[in-house]
Amino acid sequence: MDRVALVTGGAKGIGRGIVLHLAAAGWKVAFCDTDRVVGEQLAASAEHDELCFLPGDVASEADVERIVRETVAWAGRLDAVINNAGIAGPENGPVEDLSLEQWQRRLDVNLTGPFLVTKHAVPHLRATKGAIVNMASTRALQSEPDTEAYAATKGGIVALTHALAVSLGPEIRVNCISPGWIDTRAWQGDAGSVEPLSEEDHLQHPAGRVGTPGDIASLAAYLISPEALFITGQNFVADGGMVRKMIYED
Known part of the structure; x- marks a missing residue:
């Protein structure tokens, strides 16, 4: 029997x-994705019927209910949900200029979205003893200036993950991934050329390179596989070692 996954924000970037x-x-x-054009193009590229694109916004409970039902x-x-959809750019400008509307939209998409998808997917995942992977970020653990809204949502994802793991176990396992710098430029649904990253970009990472969407995809695939049945409630940092590196200005 085919295993079935639902990936949110799947048209571009890490989700793709x-x-x-x-x-x-x-x-x-x-x-699902809010970008209908790129989503339909990706689904049409499938050789058989292994892909199904469902347009929608994870911040809308009506959209989420429909997406899960149609899946x-x-x-x-x-069998699995990958809560990947999110507003990616972390910068929000000085906190004193951050509007409540901008703050709330980040929370609605990045944090409430995974809650809503999980809420509606749980009855189906219980039936298959399935798994959930949430997408957090290393910005849940460290920050640059003027990133409060994004960091707050990703910290919330880490906490939501362990809360769900305790509430939904043992029938459903829940883990999250915190990516670092992942070069998604060639995965944005744009056929345009992409300038290569510099050697300095790569060598600042203890692993020797910037990450790729494949690095995150393979980890997500492991976490929803039978090989990971003893793993739940965890946050897996995939950042080439950067959060373990002390960095001081010269």
Whole structure:
């Protein structure tokens, strides 16, 4: 029987990498995104019927309910959810200029979205003893100036993950991934050329390079696999070692 995953924010970036990785591994993958054009293009690129694009906004409970319902109608079951959708740019400007509307929109998409998807997916995941992976960020652990809204949502994701793991276990496992610098420029649904990163960009990482969407996709695939049945409630940092590196200005 086919395993079925739902990936939010799956048309571009890390989400796109996860969609393609899971499909190549034999999963049937439904994915949602607010970018209808790029999402439909990705779904149309599938060789068979392994991909299903469902447009929608994870900050809308009506959209989320429909996306989960249509995923199960399409595939007959649901084995895994990857809560990847989010507003990616971390900078919000000086906190004294940050509007409540901007703050709230980040929370709605980055934190409330995963809650809503989980809420509606749980009955189906219980039936399959499935798994959830939430996408946090190393910015839950460290910060640059003027990133309060983004950092708050990603810190919330880490806490939401362990709370859900305790509430939903043992039937459903819940983990999260905190990516560092992942070069998604070639994965944004744009066929344009991408300038290579510099040697300095790569060598500042203890691992020797900047991350790729494939690095995150392979970790997500492991966490929803039978090989990870003893792992739940954890935050996996995938950043080439950067959060373990002391950095001081010269």
